[in-house]
Amino acid sequence: MTPEEAWRALEEDLADYLERKGVVPSCRAGCFACCFGLVTLSRLEGLALLPHLTPLQKARLLEEGPRRLALLQEGKDDPHFPSRFFQSRTPCPLLEEGLCGVYPQRPLACRGLLTEGDPRLCAPEATPPKGHFLPVPWRMARLRMEALWEEERRRFGHALIGELASLLYLLLKGLPQDREGVEALLRELGVLGGRWGYQVL
Numbered sequence: 001m002t003p004e005e006a007w008r009a010l011e012e013d014l015a016d017y018l019e020r021k022g023v024v025p026s027c028r029a030g031c032f033a034c035c036f037g038l039v040t041l042s043r044l045e046g047l048a049l050l051p052h053l054t055p056l057q058k059a060r061l062l063e064e065g066p067r068r069l070a071l072l073q074e075g076k077d078d079p080h081f082p083s084r085f086f087q088s089r090t091p092c093p094l095l096e097e098g099l100c101g102v103y104p105q106r107p108l109a110c111r112g113l114l115t116e117g118d119p120r121l122c123a124p125e126a127t128p129p130k131g132h133f134l135p136v137p138w139r140m141a142r143l144r145m146e147a148l149w150e151e152e153r154r155r156f157g158h159a160l161i162g163e164l165a166s167l168l169y170l171l172l173k174g175l176p177q178d179r180e181g182v183e184a185l186l187r188e189l190g191v192l193g194g195r196w197g198y199q200v201l
């Protein structure tokens with residue numbers, strides 16, 4: 001399975017599920033609170049996204065990547081890191097005037113985060129009730145992610161998962177293909193493992 005196939009399959013599954021259940025997400029164009037969150041990506045998804053990036057998007061990733069790596073190095077073991085990161089209100093560098101700049105190629109993690117609740121409760125300062133983010137779409141996205149990790153293992157001998165902007169930055173700079181090389185680089189950067197750091201599976 002390719003990332004493009006996984007993205008398409010998830011969209012079809014989601015449309016089918018939402019129609020069957022009569023669920024109408026309140027997510028709309030111009031609503032982007034979830035783009036302040038800590039989003040993860042796999043190497044395969046990143047490689048599929050890379051050729052679609054504009055020079056400006058690449059420039060923003062080259063600027064933001066080192067900053068996020070430093071944040072991860074400092075906070076990857078902190079159980080509160082995602083909420084600290086969310087509340088720092090640093091948007092995804094691919095967010096452009098309130099819209100996703102890579103919408104057709106956005107990662108599974110972005111596609112699976114939906115709500116039918118009040119969108120104001122998605123904001124970093126809000127405290128959404130349990131179930132605000134729909135659990136079934138998220139599980140559907142997670143299953144597709146796991147299928148892609150398997151595919152990545154078949155191709156590279158391992159799967160690499162990490163924070164979206166910093167992983168795209170590392171891919172732009174050139175990542176080793178082999179597991180040992182990847183682990184050595186991530187260890188040197190201080191972002192391998194821990195609760196929120198990069199995972200090599």
Ligand code: SF4
Pocket residue numbers: 034035036039092093094095096099100101102103106107110
């Ligand atoms: S990739 Fe797009 S949808 Fe995902 S966090 Fe970035 S701007 Fe938002």
